[in-house]
Amino acid sequence: MGNPVTKGRPRPTSPGTHPSGDDRFRYLDAAMKRQRYRPDALIEVLHTAQELFGYLEPDLLRYVARGLRLPPSRVYGVATFYHLFTFHPKGEHTCTVCTGTACYVKGADTLLGVVEQLTGTPPGTTTADGRISLETARCLGACGLAPIVVFDGKVVGQITPEEIVDRVKGWLDHGS
Amino acid sequence: MDLEDLIALAEAEQRDRAEIEVRVCTAAGCLSSGSRPVVSALERALADRGLTPRVRLREVGCMRLCCEGPLVAMDVLETVSSPEPSLYGKVTAGQASVLVDVIDNKQATTEGLQPIDSNGPFFSRQRSVVLEHCGLVEPERIESSIALGAYRSLHRALHDLNPAEVVELVTRSGLRGRGGAGYPTGLKWATVAKMPPGQKYVVCNADEGDPGAFMDRSILESDPHRVLEGMAIAAHAIGADQGYIYVRGEYPIAISRLDTAIRQSKRLGLLGSAIFDSTFNFRVDLRIGAGAFVCGEETALIHSIEGLRGTPRPRPPYPAESGLWGHPTLINNVETYANIPVILREGADWFTQIGTEHSKGTKVFALAGKIRRAGIVEVPMGVPLRDIVDQIGGGPPEGSTVKAVQTGGPSGGCIPAELLDTPVDYESLKALGSIMGSGGMVVMDQDDDMVGVARYFMKFCMDESCGKCVPCRAGTVQMYRLLDRIECGDATNDDLVLLEELCDLVQHASLCGLGQSAPNPVLSTLRFFRHEYESRFVEPTGPRSSSVSSEAR
Numbered sequence: 001m002g003n004p005v006t007k008g009r010p011r012p013t014s015p016g017t018h019p020s021g022d023d024r025f026r027y028l029d030a031a032m033k034r035q036r037y038r039p040d041a042l043i044e045v046l047h048t049a050q051e052l053f054g055y056l057e058p059d060l061l062r063y064v065a066r067g068l069r070l071p072p073s074r075v076y077g078v079a080t081f082y083h084l085f086t087f088h089p090k091g092e093h094t095c096t097v098c099t100g101t102a103c104y105v106k107g108a109d110t111l112l113g114v115v116e117q118l119t120g121t122p123p124g125t126t127t128a129d130g131r132i133s134l135e136t137a138r139c140l141g142a143c144g145l146a147p148i149v150v151f152d153g154k155v156v157g158q159i160t161p162e163e164i165v166d167r168v169k170g171w172l173d174h175g176s
Numbered sequence: 177m178d179l180e181d182l183i184a185l186a187e188a189e190q191r192d193r194a195e196i197e198v199r200v201c202t203a204a205g206c207l208s209s210g211s212r213p214v215v216s217a218l219e220r221a222l223a224d225r226g227l228t229p230r231v232r233l234r235e236v237g238c239m240r241l242c243c244e245g246p247l248v249a250m251d252v253l254e255t256v257s258s259p260e261p262s263l264y265g266k267v268t269a270g271q272a273s274v275l276v277d278v279i280d281n282k283q284a285t286t287e288g289l290q291p292i293d294s295n296g297p298f299f300s301r302q303r304s305v306v307l308e309h310c311g312l313v314e315p316e317r318i319e320s321s322i323a324l325g326a327y328r329s330l331h332r333a334l335h336d337l338n339p340a341e342v343v344e345l346v347t348r349s350g351l352r353g354r355g356g357a358g359y360p361t362g363l364k365w366a367t368v369a370k371m372p373p374g375q376k377y378v379v380c381n382a383d384e385g386d387p388g389a390f391m392d393r394s395i396l397e398s399d400p401h402r403v404l405e406g407m408a409i410a411a412h413a414i415g416a417d418q419g420y421i422y423v424r425g426e427y428p429i430a431i432s433r434l435d436t437a438i439r440q441s442k443r444l445g446l447l448g449s450a451i452f453d454s455t456f457n458f459r460v461d462l463r464i465g466a467g468a469f470v471c472g473e474e475t476a477l478i479h480s481i482e483g484l485r486g487t488p489r490p491r492p493p494y495p496a497e498s499g500l501w502g503h504p505t506l507i508n509n510v511e512t513y514a515n516i517p518v519i520l521r522e523g524a525d526w527f528t529q530i531g532t533e534h535s536k537g538t539k540v541f542a543l544a545g546k547i548r549r550a551g552i553v554e555v556p557m558g559v560p561l562r563d564i565v566d567q568i569g570g571g572p573p574e575g576s577t578v579k580a581v582q583t584g585g586p587s588g589g590c591i592p593a594e595l596l597d598t599p600v601d602y603e604s605l606k607a608l609g610s611i612m613g614s615g616g617m618v619v620m621d622q623d624d625d626m627v628g629v630a631r632y633f634m635k636f637c638m639d640e641s642c643g644k645c646v647p648c649r650a651g652t653v654q655m656y657r658l659l660d661r662i663e664c665g666d667a668t669n670d671d672l673v674l675l676e677e678l679c680d681l682v683q684h685a686s687l688c689g690l691g692q693s694a695p696n697p698v699l700s701t702l703r704f705f706r707h708e709y710e711s712r713f714v715e716p717t718g719p720r721s722s723s724v725s726s727e728a729r
Contacts, residue, residue: 154208
């Protein structure tokens with residue numbers, strides 16, 4: 001926090017200060033300003049950054065570090081600690097299988113295996129063509145409907161292996 | 177805002193009730209079953225028939241029977257003759273017109289509709305204290321909460337009681353922390369209150385990380401003002417002016433509803449400065465987690481609020497003495513705060529009548545797994561587990577028999593079917609090697625392999641270990657490998673002995689609750705289902721040099 005090197009450096013104040021001229025940095029600036037550039041708002045700012053850019057690349061992390069006057073090591077350390085932050089671009093479509101206890105008991109492993117076989121990508125990765133990301137979630141808190149799978153942000157409960165295959169196949173076939 | 181204004185608001189809202197009110201559940205469970213299109217379809221159908229002033233549509237929170245969602249309930253004012261008040265499950269948008277026919281009393285056939293008996297055992301066996309307004313109030317409209325009495329207890333705390341009296345009342349109620357450990361709430365409040373005056377904080381732990389638990393989510397999504405009111409009362413009692421709610425990042429609906437609730441109560445002067453024209457100020461901010469189970473541990477949670485890596489630190493000093501930025505901090509769970517308004521309203525004596533000698537009040541459980549009726553359940557403490565599983569949950573689905581009930585998530589254990597008569601209270605569950613935990617209850621049947629379950633939880637703890645202390649960081653990895661080998665039928669009795677030794681070590685040497693409780697699922701399955709472990713052993717073929725890989729993570 002009290003890093004002498006970063007202390008005297010001017011922080012980006014005016015919109016569009018990022019050399020790329022990317023508009024999204026303006027929103028990120030506004031988010032940091034709303035938090036009054038407080039270092040304890042780091043996680044909030046990282047959430048905003050990921051919402052805007054999809055994932056956190058090193059340049060973006062450095063930008064956040066400068067904005068909040070934090071050493072880049074601290075920003076990187078915090079960002080990599082938490083599971084929800086990602087450092088690689090997501091695929092066009094995302095299939096998230098919940099692996100909470102209730103879903104586990106109701107066969108989440110089978111669902112995961114089926115999708116893995118179909119897409120050829122292990123959980124936590126994206127297919128080589130960047131089409132589909134396969135993710136797992138800890139628990140989505142809709143255990144009454146287990147097993148749960150999220151297709152591009154849409155939560156579907158009480159799903160069967162056949163249904164999940166149909167949906168993912170739909171993505172694979174579409175546009176090929 | 178003063179009490180008259182609050183009462184006027186409540187009365188205006190009550191007068192505004194329509195003859196027939198249709199409530200649609202818009203909590204996360206029902207939303208994922210498709211309640212949003214149902215709301216739109218009902219809105220359109222009601223407008224088309226010109227029923228809009230007489231019939232009102234309300235988007236409410238959790239109506240508990242999540243597996244039958246989307247749920248739609250119909251309430252009828254007593255002065256109106258028919259139709260009957262009723263509850264329907266698995267409603268689709270296509271059924272909106274049929275539902276409107278029923279509302280319109282057009283002798284329509286209820287064909288296709290799936291009525292649910294709202295007096296059936298799932299509902300009648302429950303006792304609503306914390307959830308009394310869940311499914312009744314509209315979480316996005318503060319007026320609807322006020323109509324049911326929200327913020328009255330806060331007014332009482334500010335004007336009729338001094339801080340010490342509030343702490344005394346909570347102490348007398350016997351309320352214990354609902355986050356899992358069961359620490360007496362009054363004692364915690366008294367500790368923070370006794371700290372010298374100065375900056376203090378109130379924190380609500382809404383980082384419901386246990387897989388299989390979703391009670392806090394339901395409370396936050398269905399009745400957010402209740403939690404805010406509980407926090408404000410706590411702040412008054414201990415002398416804090418700033419609160420934080422730390423919510424899981426995985427709960428976007430809860431986050432947005434809390435955000436709305438905070439803005440609305442600020443606008444009405446129920447949070448912020450000079451609350452109820454008193455000298456009491458209380459500001460609440462949201463902090464969003466980013467997917468780390470360990471952040472449910474209070475010292476890790478404090479670090480995360482400060483914008484750091486969520487790693488725990490040794491206690492003492494406890495957060496009550498030195499918490500957020502070194503100031504005294506009161507941390508309670510969502511459900512604990514949600515109990516406070518009702519304790520102030522009904523009194524400590526009323527509260528102590530519910531529950532058992534050492535566990536007062538009710539507990540909300542999230543019932544899921546191999547069960548007919550899954551959802552949110554609130555029962556008085558001390559009810560036998562069997563009542564929850566067989567009566568409320570309706571027992572296992574056809575063709576399966578209950579083998580065990582898992583409580584407490586990765587920190588808890590599996591209670592075998594023959595011990596289902598155990599009452600649910602802190603002590604009884606602990607005696608069985610499980611814990612109450614935050615309230616997740618997953619029913620398992622004959623197809624579930626207990627070694628696999630233990631391995632599943634150990635994998636969870638291994639992935640979620642923050643890596644700060646060695647017993648947890650390395651111990652969970654080794655225990656996972658041993659369990660994996662046992663499950664694959666590649667282990668001998670020596671491995672089991674080693675596993676038990678490791679359990680003991682990790683339990684006693686870890687820094688925080690995550691490591692200390694990580695062996696619980698293994699120990700409890702070993703205690704009740706040891707044969708499942710032993711049946712997989714290979715015949716030993718001579719002395720082994722080393723049964724655990726020395727490779728660390």
